[in-house]
Amino acid sequence: MNLKPTESELEILQVIWKKGQCSVRDVHEELAKNKDAGYTTTLKLMQIMHEKGLVERNTDAKSHLYKALISREQAQQGALDKIISTVFKGSTSDLVIQALGQHRASKDEIDAIKDYLKQFDK
């Protein structure tokens, strides 16, 4: 089974992750802010995600409620693994440095990272 979400599926997962549990309409209205596709498009995608096992749903009510079966962390890890191997030659530090360089992390972000790195000191 292929657990790797497509681009559109990720957009949907984002909404579900944020809200915890969503109807198709919830997701659709959120997506409609930045994108314009019909309601049935979102519905169909979510049905496919259900077939794939990316989400589960409660069909008790007329309007079904969806929950994610893949965590944001899993998706993050999958995305990282992929780009580290395809464009960063397997080097995590290359990725980190490139990320910090171009994205001009804020002072808070830099501090968060420094804090994190302290655990490696002894």
Add this chain to the structure above:
Amino acid sequence: MNLKPTESELEILQVIWKKGQCSVRDVHEELAKNKDAGYTTTLKLMQIMHEKGLVERNTDAKSHLYKALISREQAQQGALDKIISTVFKGSTSDLVIQALGQHRASKDEIDAIKDYLKQFDK
């Protein structure tokens, strides 16, 4: 013009980046180690990449030689931008911390990152 390489195109670019200049056969043999697709598949993909302007080629000899027209750094940045916005809620530090956490960066890598971060002190 769409400069964003597809998944397969990235696999090919990887080989070209590593070797600097490649014939279709060079790329194909490298890919064949991990994947099995026919020679003409690789050829076709590289021809499409040429049409798209992702690579240039020298057709003097019978066997054409391809060079990348997009740098590894550009591709890295594109890949980072995408995943930061789709799975990391726009947070670079989330990405960095997740990357360091799971990938168990080596001491050298950690040191490289610490060095890099020093530039933000003053």
Add this chain to the structure above:
DNA sequence: TTTGATATACGAAAACTATCGTAGATATTT
């Protein structure tokens, strides 16, 4: 110079993804 290996070109099929329209069920409003 004929044969065999290796190239490119390129159309077309296959696979995957995204989009939509329509049908029919269920709920809500008047």
Add this chain to the structure above:
DNA sequence: AAATATCTACGATAGTTTTCGTATATCAAA
């Protein structure tokens, strides 16, 4: 209860990406 709104199901289409077969050219070896 009839009309209206909202939901799911699902087939069909369109778009993109990947794969491959076949034709044809070029080179090297017998």
